[in-house]
Amino acid sequence: DIMMTQSPLSLPVTPGEPASISCRSSQSLIHTNGHSYLNWYLQKPGQSPQLLIYLGLNRVSGAPDRFSGSGSGTDFTLKISRVEAEDVGVYYCMNALQTPFTFGPGTKVDIK
Amino acid sequence: QITLKESGPTLVKPTQTLTLTCTFSGFSLTTDKVAVGWIRQPPGKALEWLALVYWDDDKRYSSSLRSRLTITKGASRDQVVLTMSKMSPVDTATYFCGHFDPGTYYRPFNYFDSWGRGILVIVSS
Numbered sequence: 001d002i003m004m005t006q007s008p009l010s011l012p013v014t015p016g017e018p019a020s021i022s023c024r025s026s027q028s029l030i031h032t033n034g035h036s037y038l039n040w041y042l043q044k045p046g047q048s049p050q051l052l053i054y055l056g057l058n059r060v061s062g063a064p065d066r067f068s069g070s071g072s073g074t075d076f077t078l079k080i081s082r083v084e085a086e087d088v089g090v091y092y093c094m095n096a097l098q099t100p101f102t103f104g105p106g107t108k109v110d111i112k
Numbered sequence: 113q114i115t116l117k118e119s120g121p122t123l124v125k126p127t128q129t130l131t132l133t134c135t136f137s138g139f140s141l142t143t144d145k146v147a148v149g150w151i152r153q154p155p156g157k158a159l160e161w162l163a164l165v166y167w168d169d170d171k172r173y174s175s176s177l178r179s180r181l182t183i184t185k186g187a188s189r190d191q192v193v194l195t196m197s198k199m200s201p202v203d204t205a206t207y208f209c210g211h212f213d214p215g216t217y218y219r220p221f222n223y224f225d226s227w228g229r230g231i232l233v234i235v236s237s
């Protein structure tokens with residue numbers, strides 16, 4: 001199974017300031033088609049997870065443009081250009097290259 | 113608009129078999145090239161992927177839980193059923209079902225883009 005790790009696990013943020021979360025996979029997530037199969041989800045308190053980024057860098061329709069994804073292979077980053085209060089929750093990266101799909105441990109983002 | 117809803121028992125006893133149903137709308141698991149999967153989340157813990165069934169009946173399972181899981185398309189065309197045998201207290205979790213879109217080779221997605229609200233299943237005697 002592909003193992004996913006994230007850092008930090010807890011991230012206090014100040015509204016208006018940038019934030020960054022790292023995700024690393026134990027194996028490359030690059031498909032034969034050249035894309036990295038890494039998804040980012042946000043689970044707001046009391047809600048189901050919602051997709052933010054797919055294939056490492058593609059923002060899903062409806063996700064605010066302050067969210068961006070980068071990286072390839074085994075190292076990925078989710079950046080929030082200017083954190084807003086509504087961004088609090090737990091962020092998960094997910095290996096979407098092969099089953100069994102695997103999630104990272106999550107990064108809890110809250111307001112300082 | 114895609115919607116999914118999980119249903120089933122909210123309390124099961126240890127050693128029993130859990131049967132959960134995901135009822136969905138907004139897509140077809142027989143004509144659309146998509147899949148439905150199950151993910152769980154113990155209280156206060158991370159997400160754990162469990163199983164997936166594709167439109168062509170290809171089925172995939174968690175490595176650690178494979179022997180206890182069965183995923184099937186329901187008798188009704190808008191349902192997917194997950195069974196998990198030999199339940200124990202560590203299986204207490206919120207169970208989510210999700211719509212999974214693989215896309216195509218040249219226009220891939222491979223994401224869960226819609227999720228149900230989840231159902232909290234407690235395992236206790």
